[in-house]
Amino acid sequence: MKKTYLIFALLLGICLTSLGQNLNSYKYVVVPDRFDFLKEPNQYQMNELAKFLFEKYGFTAFMASESKPSDLSMDSCNVLYADVIEDSGLFQTKLQVLLKDCRNQVVFTSEEGKSKEKDFKQAYQEALRNAFNYVEAINYKYDGNSAKVKEEVPETQIRNIPGPAKEIKQEGKVEEVIVSAIPxxxxxxxxxxxxxxxxxxxxxxxxxxxxxxxxxxxxxxxxxxxxxxxxxxxxxxxxxxxxxxxxxxxxxxxxxxxxxxxxxxxxxxxxxxxxxxxxxx
Structure with a gap:
């Protein structure tokens, strides 16, 4: 019994570690001033709470309306964009935390944080804190080296992604680029x-x-x-x-x-x- 539990824990740990390593190359998180499921900016202090929780778990977070560092403004792809979505039922409040990259691709989705509180503010805040337990489990830590590697990928590698052939006009000598096989x-x-x-x-x-x-x-x-x-x-x-x-x-x-x-x-x-x-x- 212990063996099966350890195998399950190991699999879950591998998934979370791999996901955390992917997120470590992003330097910042931007939290919107209002989540779509709420009517007002920072209603129930939810947006400020999200920013606080990101910072608690190692991220450098900013509200969308805040002034931001120059490197964030110059390179929007070193930042993650946070969102919270609601999937509540009649008796339970359920929230999930999402992180998207600069191409609007979801790179992280938490499990649902849940609450049975009846008061809206208490329910939303408790559900959000519970959803952030999965953010904590990632064990995020910014790694400038991995970000640098991502930025320094040779341009020829980026341009030679398999796809439909296109006619490209070039001046000067055309270099032959060998693209390695996909593993x-x-x-x-x-x-x-x-x-x-x-x-x-x-x-x-x-x-x-x-x-x-x-x-x-x-x-x-x-x-x-x-x-x-x-x-x-x-x-x-x-x-x-x-x-x-x-x-x-x-x-x-x-x-x-x-x-x-x-x-x-x-x-x-x-x-x-x-x-x-x-x-x-």
Whole structure:
């Protein structure tokens, strides 16, 4: 039992560590003055609280309306843009923290922070603090060296991404650029994800579910139901996700056949169980 728990903890730790390493190359976080689910700027002090929590967990954060350092203004791609989204139900307030890069791509999505408080301010603030537990788990620490490597990628490497051929007019000598092959492991993971990139049907026993792609990963929706019952949240590994439902949390991945394999941590916290959603052919 201890062995299975350690394996699960190791997998989760690897996902969070990999994700943290990806975020360490970003120097700043910008928090908006108002979140979309609220009516007023900094309503319930939510935006100031988000900034405070980012700073508490090692980030250098600014409000969108604040004056900012010159290197942030000159290079908007060394900054992450924070957002908080709401998915509350009738009896529970649920919030998630998102981080986007300068291309508006989501690079981090927290698990849901939840609260059963009835007072709006208390509920929102408690849910936000709980969502930030997953930000804390990343163990963020700015690494200027990794940021420098990212900035110093040779221009020829950036321009030679496989894609449709285009006619390019050049003056002077044209240098031959050799592009190295894409590693087999990446090709393999990419092919697996391509199989599930659109709406696909899966079976777990007699239960049929759909996987709907979202900006943070996938939603799991039971057939003939409108509301999702679970989520797959992206991690730093291309083919590994954090699996989350109201009842369970775990680590998920797609195998070579496109089936969804989930390692679920049981309620006693000592063992894991495996659940497989088989891809409908």
């Amino acid at each position: 087999k492991k990446i090709q393999k993971e990419t092919k697996v994800l391509e199989r599930v990139s659109n709406k696909r049907s899966y079976f777990s026993g007699e239960l049929e579910v759909y996987l709907l792609q979202t900006e943070y990963g996938f939603q799991l929706v039971q057939k003939e139901m409108e509301e999702p019952f679970g989520k797959l949240v992206k991690t730093g590994s291309a083919n590994h996700f954090i699996y989350s439902t109201l009842q369970n949390t775990g680590i998920a991945f797609f195998d070579e056949s496109g089936n969804l394999n989930v390692e679920i941590l049981t309620e006693n916290g000592n063992t894991t169980s495996t659940k497989i959603y088989k891809l409908k052919n």
